[in-house]
Amino acid sequence: MxxxxxxxxxxxxxxxxxxxxxxxPTAADFGEALRARASGTAAGRGQVLVMLLAVVLPAVLFVLVAGLGPLASVLVPVLSLGVMVVALVLGMRAQARQLFNIVEPYxxxxxxxxxxxxxxxxxxxxxxxxxxxxxxxxxxxxxxxxxxxxxxxxxxxxxxxxxxxxxxxxxxxxxxxxxxxxx
Missing domain, CATH: 2.30.29.30 (Pleckstrin-homology domain (PH domain)/Phosphotyrosine-binding domain (PTB))
Structure with missing residues (x-):
């Protein structure tokens, strides 16, 4: 072929x-495909892990270096994790829309x-x-x-x-x- x-x-x-x-095809199809890749393949899981670590590790290091109080020491990494999760979701939606825009004209x-x-x-x-x-x-x-x-x-x-x-x-x-x- x-x-x-x-x-x-x-x-x-x-x-x-x-x-x-x-x-x-729909944008939702590509969104589901990207979510499946993120959770169902080693490359997808690795990519998500690296992205999460890239945000959470610096936050933890900041807490350790800055010597923040107990509440702030917990809040900074948790909030950074929350921000990263939201960014991942929004990023996958944007990527799904881009992929859909490529095939929509067909x-x-x-x-x-x-x-x-x-x-x-x-x-x-x-x-x-x-x-x-x-x-x-x-x-x-x-x-x-x-x-x-x-x-x-x-x-x-x-x-x-x-x-x-x-x-x-x-x-x-x-x-x-x-x-x-x-x-």
Whole structure:
């Protein structure tokens, strides 16, 4: 499979082995995908931990050096932790909105997946990807989230609401399980 294209040479849905999803992406989809990455992958958890430590450790050091009273010694690190959590949430929302703004112009999307990869077609563009482009995937209650590997950066978000047949969710879960590492 290449990086540009359209229909698979032999349509996956015609063979009955593929899964088809038609959906319009939303900012909420990307927000859920980023939250899943932050909690469901080692890289995401590490990033959150580093960000939290970057704020809380200096606050603790400040308390130790400044010799503040007992109340202030507790309040400064706790407040800095609270500020960091709010900043993380707002940062993820902003990033989700940015990702959505990239795909919004493509409008409604149609994705057909089989054992070879996936063909995604929007109102303005289409592309074909092999599974080897991705390093792994996560499943949330509403999404499948695919993470780029060495050959591609970023994430692919696939809402389950787009399944054309309820069995397509199970078919895609099986395809992903055979071709990608669950994270």
């Amino acid at each position: 290449g990086t540009m294209g359209g229909d698979l040479p032999e349509s996956a849905t015609e063979r009955g082995a593929g899964a088809e999803f038609v959906y319009r 409008g409604e999307c149609r994705m057909v997946a089989d054992e070879r990869g996936a063909v995604s077609t929007g109102e303005r563009a289409s592309f074909t990807t092999e599974w080897s482009v991705y390093s792994g995937y996560l499943e949330t209650p509403r999404l499948f989230v695919l993470f780029g590997g060495e050959r591609a950066a970023g994430i692919a978000v696939l809402p389950k609401r787009g399944a054309q047949d309820p069995a397509d969710v199970e078919r895609l879960r099986g395809i992903l399980g055979r071709n990608l590492k669950p994270l």
